[in-house]
Amino acid sequence: MQDRGTAVPSGVPADAGIDIGGTKIAALIVDERGTVLARGSAPAPAREGGAAMADAAAALVTGLAAEAGVSLRAAGVGAAGVVDHATGTIRAASEMFVDWVGFPLGDELSDRLGVPVRIENDVNAFLLGEAAGRADRDVLGVMLGTGVGGALIVDGDLRHGPHGAAGEIGHTPGYSDLRCTCGQTGHLETLASGTSIGARYGERTGDVLNSSGVAERARAGDADAIAVFRDAGRALALACASAATLLDIPLAIVGGGVAHAWDLLAPAVDEALRTDAPITGIPLRVIPAEKGGDAVALGAIESARRARAVVAY
Ligand SMILES: [Zn+2]
Structure with missing residues (x-):
């Protein structure tokens, strides 16, 4: 400052x-x-x-x-x-x-x-932007883009963690046997990123498409494309359920390019939330982002305003 x-x-x-x-x-x-x-x-x-x-x-x-x-x-x-x-x-x-x-x-x-200028990670800013105006004070943000990013708002504030790395849900393990972009195996990102959706469809069919191309095929009834989105949706929901169980977070907001295919993710998300609901019994809502391309910039402004409220500059 x-x-x-x-x-x-x-x-x-x-x-x-x-x-x-x-x-x-x-x-x-x-x-x-x-x-x-x-x-x-x-x-x-x-x-x-x-x-x-x-x-x-x-x-x-x-x-x-x-x-x-x-x-x-x-x-x-x-x-x-x-x-x-x-x-x-x-x-x-x-x-x-x-x-x-x-x-x-x-x-x-x-x-x-x-x-004065305040800098935030873009996924943190996305979540601040999406959460602004909501009553919810505990929210998980998941960004399904080229990779899978995550962010946490706990008790109304962004949770950064001691190393600034809180919320990295994309690189939590146990979702597949596939190699992740980070070099480890089985991370959420191996099923739910845009890159992975294209790759998983390519493994099944030999066709090289990006995630929106796979989405088009799924909407046209292509069983392999539907299955790829089903796997992505289930993994996404399980990851959200784990976070919700650990932190008592009742809301997850999902953004990024893949979330534009919410119609294809939603059936598997809803099913997984039924079969693997947090045992707390508190309903977990997993919803698509609403503020589109403005969310990161709006959240960045929110971050700057919060910083100004703390540091009188
Ligand atoms: Zn990884």
């Missing part, structure tokens, strides 16, 4: 939310009442290094703030990778991000924007 008092109000006060992924940077400008005033995106120069990413994000946000005629107070970022939210530094990330690990994204963006 720096640049205290740098921003000179010249318009309506507003906050920026930034969703930084490997291919795209998306941003929102939101006023105090939560109204989205501007929205845009730009290509993410992930292979050009951290400074190029910060430049691109800052240019996007500065342009959107000017378009909306607002004075920025703060910005929140949901960034791919393991994030040290206390320092705003990236701790670990996939290889597609050059010069990203160790990059002080929070300080660098704060310098460029002239406002």
Whole structure:
């Protein structure tokens, strides 16, 4: 947190939310009442290094703030990778991000924007965004994308854990005999990620499709495609049931590209929640995300606002 008092109000006060992924940077400008005033995106120069990413994000946000005629107070970022939210530094990330690990994204963006910047992991931000406005204070978030990410809100707050790694449900074992992207065996991700759905369908049929292609086939009645989604849905629900049993969490919100095929996941999810319900007897709801592509940026703003409430900057 720096640049205290740098921003000179010249318009309506507003906050920026930034969703930084490997291919795209998306941003929102939101006023105090939560109204989205501007929205845009730009290509993410992930292979050009951290400074190029910060430049691109800052240019996007500065342009959107000017378009909306607002004075920025703060910005929140949901960034791919393991994030040290206390320092705003990236701790670990996939290889597609050059010069990203160790990059002080929070300080660098704060310098460029002239406002305090809060950094969160993108799945944590997704969950904050989806949970905002709900009465639920204990929520599991599962992101079914290229991989499977997870996040936890416990008693109203994000649970980061001592290493910032809480909620990594995608790499919990016991769901298959298949090799996971992380090198271990049987993780939830081997059945429920978009990548895995394509791979599992390919093993059955020899056809190379992405998960939305498999979804199309399932909707057309292809038994192999239906089975792949059934396996994904069952594994997802069992993972949610384990988390719910351990932590007394009654709600799981599922996002990411695979969740667009909720119609195909839901039958197996519902069946598994019947056969393997948490023994606490408390009904576990597993529902698809509702805020679409805005969830990460909205959650990043929520994270920045919460940080401001704690640290008076
Ligand atoms: Zn794994």
